[in-house]
Amino acid sequence: MAENNKEGLTTGGAFYAMLSRMKYINRWGLMRSTRPENISEHSLDTAVIAHALALLRNQRFGGHVDPSRVALLALFHDAAEIITGDMPTPVKYHSPALREAYREVEAAAQDRLLAMLPEDLRPAYEPLLCPDEAEAPLWRLVKAADKISALIKCMEEKNMGNLEFEQAQVSLRRAIAEMELPEADCFVRQFLPAYGLTLDEQGATF
Secondary structure, eight states: HHHHHHHHHTTSOOOOHHHGGGGGGGOOTSSSSSOOBBHHHHHHHHHHHHHHHHHHHHHSSSOOOOHHHHHHHHHTTTTTTTHHOOHHHHHHTTHHHHHHHHHHHHHHHHHHHHHOOOOHHHHHHHHHHOOOOOGGGHHHHHHHHHHHHHHHHHHHHHHHHOOOGGGHHHHHHHHHHHHOHHHHHHHHHHHHGGSSSTTTTTOOOO
């Protein structure tokens, strides 16, 4: 059995097992959180929101994007952090030199993940792990969803009395507005307020 396991790894068998470790990588490393959030949870939230943004673009703003593809890109958008860890935003964007250095580390991590796949599967995963310029409009939706997910986390922390996230909430709202994506503005305006409600206030009945 051990030999079979080793054979699988030498032919590219560790990729999915490595992805399962996303649940061990916590976000908000420099922040005092009332509840930890890992990148597995964040990736699912981001995928749900990205899918919604794509639907809004198509239904309300004359777009023609594939919501399923956008959701898939969002699921994998932080996969490299399994290797790099979640670098706090103030550190990552402290200077152009640090930002460029992080990009290099991130690219190396993406390549390492791809190398864990069998060669015949790599072409399918490469655009999911390494953003392709051809899909730049879709990645903008993912980026907006990523920020909205982070904004929701800030709201949750504030609702629990944790003021540690107060300034981050202000900054994220501003960053989302500055993206000038009508579907993101629509989501914030129509759907975001419900995240601050209790279960009963959301209208759930069982």
